[in-house]
Amino acid sequence: MSDERAEVDGLTIGILGGTGDQGKGLARRFALAGNPVVIGSRNAARAEEAAASLGDLPVRGAENSAAASEADVVIVAVPWDGHRATLESLRSELAGKIVIDCVNPLGFDKQGAYPLPVEEGSAAQQAAAVLPDSRVVAAFHHVSAVVLLDPAVERVDLDVLVLGDDREATNLVQALADRIAGVRGVYGGRLRNAHQVEALTANIISINRRYKAHAGIRITDV
Amino acid sequence: MSDERAEVDGLTIGILGGTGDQGKGLARRFALAGNPVVIGSRNAARAEEAAASLGDLPVRGAENSAAASEADVVIVAVPWDGHRATLESLRSELAGKIVIDCVNPLGFDKQGAYPLPVEEGSAAQQAAAVLPDSRVVAAFHHVSAVVLLDPAVERVDLDVLVLGDDREATNLVQALADRIAGVRGVYGGRLRNAHQVEALTANIISINRRYKAHAGIRITDV
Numbered sequence: 001m002s003d004e005r006a007e008v009d010g011l012t013i014g015i016l017g018g019t020g021d022q023g024k025g026l027a028r029r030f031a032l033a034g035n036p037v038v039i040g041s042r043n044a045a046r047a048e049e050a051a052a053s054l055g056d057l058p059v060r061g062a063e064n065s066a067a068a069s070e071a072d073v074v075i076v077a078v079p080w081d082g083h084r085a086t087l088e089s090l091r092s093e094l095a096g097k098i099v100i101d102c103v104n105p106l107g108f109d110k111q112g113a114y115p116l117p118v119e120e121g122s123a124a125q126q127a128a129a130v131l132p133d134s135r136v137v138a139a140f141h142h143v144s145a146v147v148l149l150d151p152a153v154e155r156v157d158l159d160v161l162v163l164g165d166d167r168e169a170t171n172l173v174q175a176l177a178d179r180i181a182g183v184r185g186v187y188g189g190r191l192r193n194a195h196q197v198e199a200l201t202a203n204i205i206s207i208n209r210r211y212k213a214h215a216g217i218r219i220t221d222v
Numbered sequence: 223m224s225d226e227r228a229e230v231d232g233l234t235i236g237i238l239g240g241t242g243d244q245g246k247g248l249a250r251r252f253a254l255a256g257n258p259v260v261i262g263s264r265n266a267a268r269a270e271e272a273a274a275s276l277g278d279l280p281v282r283g284a285e286n287s288a289a290a291s292e293a294d295v296v297i298v299a300v301p302w303d304g305h306r307a308t309l310e311s312l313r314s315e316l317a318g319k320i321v322i323d324c325v326n327p328l329g330f331d332k333q334g335a336y337p338l339p340v341e342e343g344s345a346a347q348q349a350a351a352v353l354p355d356s357r358v359v360a361a362f363h364h365v366s367a368v369v370l371l372d373p374a375v376e377r378v379d380l381d382v383l384v385l386g387d388d389r390e391a392t393n394l395v396q397a398l399a400d401r402i403a404g405v406r407g408v409y410g411g412r413l414r415n416a417h418q419v420e421a422l423t424a425n426i427i428s429i430n431r432r433y434k435a436h437a438g439i440r441i442t443d444v
Contacts, residue, residue, distance in 0.1 A: 114414055157442045161425065189428030192336055197425060199418035203383065206411030213443040220379040221435040 014071025017078030025148025040067025155182030158216025236293025239300030247370025262289025337421035377404030380438025
């Protein structure tokens with residue numbers, strides 16, 4: 001959806017916290033699209049196990065620091081409560097790289113999900129604050145892990161909102177999103193408007209409960 | 223999209239702040255769907271003028287208090303800076319009624335739109351706090367006034383997220399949204415999750431600028 005689509009063929013994608021369902025689902029879809037993927041975890045053996053669970057695809061596992069070093073582009077898919085500490089520990093490995101934050105700071109209670117307050121405004125803004133030498137982009141918040149991992153789903157029916165203040169970086173991430181069959185990367189605004197995109201995941205969870213769905217969003221007239 | 227669609231034929235819809243473009247646009251679409259509409263304004267003459275500008279449709283104008291009293295369901299489409307005061311002044315007229323808040327508390331600067339902090343969490347939660355005897359629902363945040371008012375647009379291509387804690391009320395508002403050609407009302411969660419739906423309007427404004435569009439959202443798999 002951008003005029004100046006970047007070349008993303010062959011980029012190696014690292015996924016921090018890639019042993020979780022969302023990280024594993026993204027790993028699977030990018031590998032299906034032909035990109036080499038390195039799943040990162042605090043524990044290399046767990047990362048290798050997650051990679052092996054995806055079958056015959058170009059995915060391997062490594063410790064988070066190795067995944068960050070070896071990848072061209074890094075996706076942050078760690079649980080929210082480990083977000084700041086993980087990124088602080090990887091500042092030098094992530095320097096100069098495009099870092100894609102897809103973390104949704106949510107709480108859960110009897111009434112369902114709700115957004116947690118974040119000092120910096122959003123997980124993506126926290127990443128930008130912690131990683132001043134990286135190019136932080138927010139994207140992939142609303143993708144359903146279940147759908148990404150389901151072999152019966154050939155095309156993933158949603159738009160990925162891509163937010164950031166660096167046009168070249170958001171263009172590249174849009175192009176990456178486009179590589180997942182069915183998905184379209186749509187520019188969604190500056191990083192200061194990331195909070196509501198992360199928080200909207202709580203609404204999508206409510207929708208999923210009400211309609212027994214795996215909902216996503218599409219942007220009309222674009 | 224609900225199992226128990228309420229009967230909304232013939233309900234009279236009041237629109238507070240209906241002289242603004244969004245209010246007028248909603249008035250036009252509901253009137254086209256056959257519902258009588260009363261556009262409300264602080265100034266009855268301005269409300270009548272706005273009603274007349276819509277041509278030969280069942281829309282009339284009145285002071286906000288009369289619009290609130292005479293309507294079966296009331297839409298709040300006032301500017302954010304008059305939101306609290308307007309609702310406080312209409313507490314008795316709005317008691318017992320379904321009140322649909324579509325107000326987006328946004329600020330604007332050189333970089334575009336951004337969400338304003340709201341003490342109660344969101345405009346809709348502020349409405350619920352100010353109107354304890356009304357049934358407050360949040361909806362119609364993302365509809366483009368330009369599209370609603372454009373006679374060339376026969377079908378409005380978007381889903382309206384409907385949020386609230388009163389199932390009967392959200393069902394009725396979903397059914398109302400469905401009356402606008404092309405539109406679908408989709409349950410979007412509880413009122414505590416209204417903030418991000420209101421704030422997402424800032425992202426839609428960014429999308430509109432980038433793509434020269436009148437963007438809306440659709441929910442997939444529902």
